[in-house]
Amino acid sequence: MTPSQFRRASFLRHRYRLPRFLPLGWSLRVRERTGIASVYHPRSVAKKVIFIHVPKAAGSSIGRLVFGTDIIGHYPYFVYQRYDPQRFDDYYKFSLVRSPLARLFSAYRYVLSGGKGRADAKCGDVIRAASGSFEDFVCNVLDPAFAYRWVHFVPQSFFLCTDADQLMVDDVVKVESLPGGFEAIGKRLGISASLHGVNQQGTTPMPALGAHALAKVHTIYQRDYRIFGYPQERATGPANRSENGAENGSGLASPSSPSPSSQGNAASKSLS
Numbered sequence: 287m288t289p290s291q292f293r294r295a296s297f298l299r300h301r302y303r304l305p306r307f308l309p310l311g312w313s314l315r316v317r318e319r320t321g322i323a324s325v326y327h328p329r330s331v332a333k334k335v336i337f338i339h340v341p342k343a344a345g346s347s348i349g350r351l352v353f354g355t356d357i358i359g360h361y362p363y364f365v366y367q368r369y370d371p372q373r374f375d376d377y378y379k380f381s382l383v384r385s386p387l388a389r390l391f392s393a394y395r396y397v398l399s400g401g402k403g404r405a406d407a408k409c410g411d412v413i414r415a416a417s418g419s420f421e422d423f424v425c426n427v428l429d430p431a432f433a434y435r436w437v438h439f440v441p442q443s444f445f446l447c448t449d450a451d452q453l454m455v456d457d458v459v460k461v462e463s464l465p466g467g468f469e470a471i472g473k474r475l476g477i478s479a480s481l482h483g484v485n486q487q488g489t490t491p492m493p494a495l496g497a498h499a500l501a502k503v504h505t506i507y508q509r510d511y512r513i514f515g516y517p518q519e520r521a522t523g524p525a526n527r528s529e530n531g532a533e534n535g536s537g538l539a540s541p542s543s544p545s546p547s548s549q550g551n552a553a554s555k556s557l558s
Contacts, residue, residue, distance in 0.1 A: 290449045293434050297362070297444070325361055325369045329353040335475060336366055336374065336455075338381040340445050341438040342392045344461045344481075348382060348468075351479055360437050362445045363454040379455040380471055383442050383514045385462065386507040390428075391492045393438035394420055401438070409436045420492070424499040433506055443509040451513055458514070497521050 330336060330353065337352055339345035339360050346356035367374040384392075397410040417423040433439040447453055459467045465481035472478075495503070504511065504518050511518055 293430075293444065297434050297437075297440060325359070325365055326373060327353060327355075327358050329355070330358070330377075331373070333475065334377045336377045336379040338363055338366070338379065338445055338455060340381055340383060340442050341440070342389045342396065343382045343384040343442065344464060345382060347481060351472075351477060351481060352475060360445070363447075367454070378474070380457040380459070381446055381455050382459050382461055382464075383446075383510070384460070385516050386442070386510040387503055387519055388492070389442070390424075390439065390503060390507070391420060394423060395490065396438060397436070405436070406438070409438070421495055421499050424495060424502055428502065428506065430506060441507050441510050443513050447509070447513060451509070453513070460514070495521065 326336075333352070335352070337345070337348060337358065339349060339358050341360050345358075345360075349356040349358045363374075363379075366379075394413070397406050398413060400407050400410060413423055413427055416427045428439070433441065434444075443451075446455055446458070457471055459471065468481050472481075500519060500521055510516065
């Protein structure tokens, strides 16, 4: 089994409890027989659109806006693809991404607050038992095995890209560009409602990270930084940065970089 196959198997086993002895498409249908909702939400089918909900990247707000619900699941592209290849090829596909470090801190706080459901609560318990701060968590708990076991910490590229870095959706919007960055997709989908205020959340200061912890984040999420065009932060001293990435004194600074593109120009299929 290749490292990529192992990561996929680990994710599917821990997230969805899928039978290991069946092909993925069959396993998903067996899962539905237990009463679990279909991979393709009925409103996704009606609109012929796939929104790949990357955890902790404003997906709940987008789900409510596009489908009228935030219960659409965190399915990587290959789950949609294996479940119904024809729909996957035919439907319009989009997603949102976020600064990897800001997303990591948001996920950390989310599971510590209890999250939604038993899996999130268990993840929070694991973190509390082994660490006492965000830096402790990064240094002593976070590693690839942890990241791929708990859905909110899985790299964004896993949801959206092939092993060869091919982006498998038509458009990507950076959370940092909201609400304006969503306007083109909203027009395409015939949505007039606004996302105003979505990017105003997350004012909790992000604790400073030492060079070792920061290097670990950059290593585990290196594909996210590279594919989606996010500059790697550098340690600068006792300053704090808020959860949405704004300067607030965090000991972290980002190299100067172009402003996020409204759609996937910085993370488009041309990068594959």
